[in-house]
Amino acid sequence: MSASTPMSPVAAQNPAGRRTFARAALDLGDVLLRPWAREAAELDVMLDGLVAAAADPLIARWNPLPAADRTEAMAWLELREGGWDRGDAASFAVLGGADRALLGAVGLRWVDRADGLAMIGYWTLPAARGRSVATRATGAVTSWAFATADARRIEIAHAVGNEASCRVAHRCGYLFEGTLRESYRYGDGAYHDEHLHARLAADPEPANPAA
Numbered sequence: 001m002s003a004s005t006p007m008s009p010v011a012a013q014n015p016a017g018r019r020t021f022a023r024a025a026l027d028l029g030d031v032l033l034r035p036w037a038r039e040a041a042e043l044d045v046m047l048d049g050l051v052a053a054a055a056d057p058l059i060a061r062w063n064p065l066p067a068a069d070r071t072e073a074m075a076w077l078e079l080r081e082g083g084w085d086r087g088d089a090a091s092f093a094v095l096g097g098a099d100r101a102l103l104g105a106v107g108l109r110w111v112d113r114a115d116g117l118a119m120i121g122y123w124t125l126p127a128a129r130g131r132s133v134a135t136r137a138t139g140a141v142t143s144w145a146f147a148t149a150d151a152r153r154i155e156i157a158h159a160v161g162n163e164a165s166c167r168v169a170h171r172c173g174y175l176f177e178g179t180l181r182e183s184y185r186y187g188d189g190a191y192h193d194e195h196l197h198a199r200l201a202a203d204p205e206p207a208n209p210a211a
């Protein structure tokens with residue numbers, strides 16, 4: 001930033017610096033989003049949850065996780081911690097219930113950090129689906145990124161056949177912008193057309209996204 005460029009109010013509030021994802025917990029009441037971390041007390045539950053997620057056919061198809069066993073799950077989790085350490089990726093575990101069981105995950109990363117362009121993704125474990133968990137968690141992370149990290153534009157890309165993800169994007173206020181042809185190779189090994197959705201910082205909050 002040049003000396004003559006005024007710092008945005010958001011950047012001024014973020015002690016870690018402009019366009020840095022700084023660790024934060026997002027409390028939605030019955031659902032808590034917390035940065036992935038190697039906290040000893042819950043590590044086993046998190047690792048088992050990741051292994052279960054990786055084995056789920058929908059996640060394996062649309063959002064493959066390299067977590068076939070606890071060792072791989074730990075490596076995945078350490079990469080998420082590294083993203084937080086560098087401020088270039090924000091990866092939240094989505095927890096619910098009194099026992100803080102793992103429900104899913106939301107991840108956000110800069111595509112072009114200098115330009116404020118980020119991409120968001122999500123998955124939920126089968127038992128948590130259909131209860132607006134993904135919508136609420138993705139909506140919360142979106143608002144947090146605009147408010148605290150000076151994100152300018154956040155994108156969601158999902159395979160055209162992944163209608164549940166399309167619904168989450170719509171309900172979180174990500175407008176459909178077009179179809180990308182054979183743009184990404186998914187877990188089934190095939191290149192799929194994708195819908196591109198995006199939200200700008202200036203876009204209105206969606207009305208009651210998880211009603």
Ligand SMILES: CC(C)(COP(=O)(O)OP(=O)(O)OC[C@H]1O[C@@H](n2cnc3c(N)ncnc32)[C@H](O)[C@@H]1OP(=O)(O)O)[C@@H](O)C(=O)NCCC(=O)NCCS
Binds near residue numbers: 063125130135
């Ligand atoms: C996509 C996913 C995260 C949705 O999680 P969820 O917690 O069930 O999401 P929500 O309950 O917030 O909303 C689900 C929406 O999808 C709809 N939906 C669910 N299954 C659907 C299907 N097979 N076809 C069409 N819509 C479907 C629901 O009706 C709901 O929309 P509505 O509220 O407008 O009725 C979950 O299915 C998942 O983990 N899938 C595998 C991984 C994945 O696809 N990740 C996204 C990659 S881009």
